[in-house]
Amino acid sequence: MIITPLDPAELSSPVAVITGGWSRERDRALLSGRTVAEALDEMGVKTRVIDLAGPRERMLDSLAEEELAFLAIAGRGAEDGRLQGFLETLGVPYTGSGVLASAIGMNKIHAKAVVSAAGVRVPVGTRIEPRAIADDEAARICTMLDLPVIVKPTNEGGSIGLQVTTSVESLASALMYVAEEELMAEAFHPGRSVSVGVLEDQAGVVHVLPPLEAVTPNGIYSFAAKRGTADCDYHVPARVSPETMNALQDQAVTAHRALHCHSYSRHDFVVGDDGLSWWLEVNTLPGLSKGGNLARMAQADGISYELLLTHILRGAATDRRARP
Ligand SMILES: Nc1ncnc2c1ncn2[C@@H]1O[C@H](COP(=O)(O)OP(=O)(O)OP(=O)(O)O)[C@@H](O)[C@H]1O
Ligand SMILES: [Mg+2]
Numbered sequence: 001m002i003i004t005p006l007d008p009a010e011l012s013s014p015v016a017v018i019t020g021g022w023s024r025e026r027d028r029a030l031l032s033g034r035t036v037a038e039a040l041d042e043m044g045v046k047t048r049v050i051d052l053a054g055p056r057e058r059m060l061d062s063l064a065e066e067e068l069a070f071l072a073i074a075g076r077g078a079e080d081g082r083l084q085g086f087l088e089t090l091g092v093p094y095t096g097s098g099v100l101a102s103a104i105g106m107n108k109i110h111a112k113a114v115v116s117a118a119g120v121r122v123p124v125g126t127r128i129e130p131r132a133i134a135d136d137e138a139a140r141i142c143t144m145l146d147l148p149v150i151v152k153p154t155n156e157g158g159s160i161g162l163q164v165t166t167s168v169e170s171l172a173s174a175l176m177y178v179a180e181e182e183l184m185a186e187a188f189h190p191g192r193s194v195s196v197g198v199l200e201d202q203a204g205v206v207h208v209l210p211p212l213e214a215v216t217p218n219g220i221y222s223f224a225a226k227r228g229t230a231d232c233d234y235h236v237p238a239r240v241s242p243e244t245m246n247a248l249q250d251q252a253v254t255a256h257r258a259l260h261c262h263s264y265s266r267h268d269f270v271v272g273d274d275g276l277s278w279w280l281e282v283n284t285l286p287g288l289s290k291g292g293n294l295a296r297m298a299q300a301d302g303i304s305y306e307l308l309l310t311h312i313l314r315g316a317a318t319d320r321r322a323r324p
Contacts, residue, residue: 001199001207003303006310008044013067015040015313016092018083020051023075025158028226032072032288036309039290040070043306045313052078063087068316069094072288075157079285080106093316097284100324101260105284108154109184111259112279118258120251120279125186127154128175138172141185147171148188153181157283159223164188191272193221194238196252197286197297198265199311202318206256208249209297213238221268234293236300244275251279259284260324263315266294288312 017040019033020026030051037047050062052073063069069092077083081103087094097105104110112122126144128151129137141149151174152162161181165171175183193216197209213235214221224230237245252267259265259282266286271277286294290305298308 001201001205001303001311003307003311005307006043006045006313008046011045011068011313013065014046014048016063016069017047017049017072018052018069018078018094019049019072020053021073021075021078022053023077023079024156024160025075026053028158028287028289029073029075029078032074032292035289036070036072039305039309040313043309052083060090063090063092067093068313070313070316071095071285074283074285074287076106076155079157079283080155088320093320095263095312095316097262097265098260098320098323101262101265102284105259105261105265105282106155108152108281111282114258115255115279115282118254120254120258121277122279123150123187123189125184128183128185130182134172134175137175138168141171142168145185145187150186150188151175151183152186154184155182158226159221162220162222164220189270189272189278190219191270191278192238192240193219194240194248194269194271194277195293195297196248196267196269197294198252198256198261198267200256200261200263200315201311202314206253208252209294209303210237210300211240211245211248212236212293212297212300213240214293234296236296238271240271241275244271244277248277251277255279255282262318262320262323264294264312 017037019029037049040047081099084099116122148166163174165174193214194211196211199207215233216225225232256265266283268280269277
């Protein structure tokens, strides 16, 4: 994929870098926002940073003066279509996917249904019934899925609240512990944690970045590993066979299209020792810090951080109103 360097004259107004917000991924969003704004400033683009959790009137006033919103944010209220719908209503073009892909993509159960229907292998799972008694629900899940079972929030990122349970008792206590969130249970597939980035140009032509593998001592790409407080090594490209590499790249593109993602997306998989891959989820607004996974994959493909941001910025030019 050829991305030409940005000429700041392409942009007729300052760019609003929208970051922060109130989700549990706020800290990661602020890191993305800061590095994106710094890089854009160095590229000669005038930016204004807006915290989605700031005073509403100030945000509305600021946005009214912008012509383009660069979304450097993640999690609920921002990655789930709410912010995208708000910006579309205001008539402010924005980077990344539209309302439909964002809303479905943020909900792991709905996203897996769509991606599985498109022919991509996904782990079997079930929504956890919040009103059920934990012991009864744990027993139901254990008749459906073999242990160990992964329990995770349906609408969360950053491995927040993710647990591996190895007995019906630990499953029941996992269900009680985080009962305030919508949870799901999923078959646990041991293997390599691999992430695949997809870039799509304005003509709809896609380019898949070299997959990234995250290696942790227990095989789970955990909250601590993502925050740098637990050991984690990265390999780009992932250490998988050429056949698995092709399959991962095809599946990421199929998922990107099935979900109606726009401009870019990052897909997380586990790859077993048999080379079979399982699609876990999409990140429609993956972290955009300079050392983040998407930037690492782009770098390995000869795409600098500045060119990656240029690609994402140009994606905002497409008029989304007639699209899903
Ligand atoms: N079904 C599963 N089988 C095996 N490992 C899993 C499974 N689900 C999740 N994991 C492990 O947990 C990690 C995080 O899972 P997942 O990507 O679903 O969570 P997330 O919180 O949405 O992540 P992100 O930070 O990318 O938003 C995976 O990379 C993988 O290591
Ligand atoms: Mg993930």
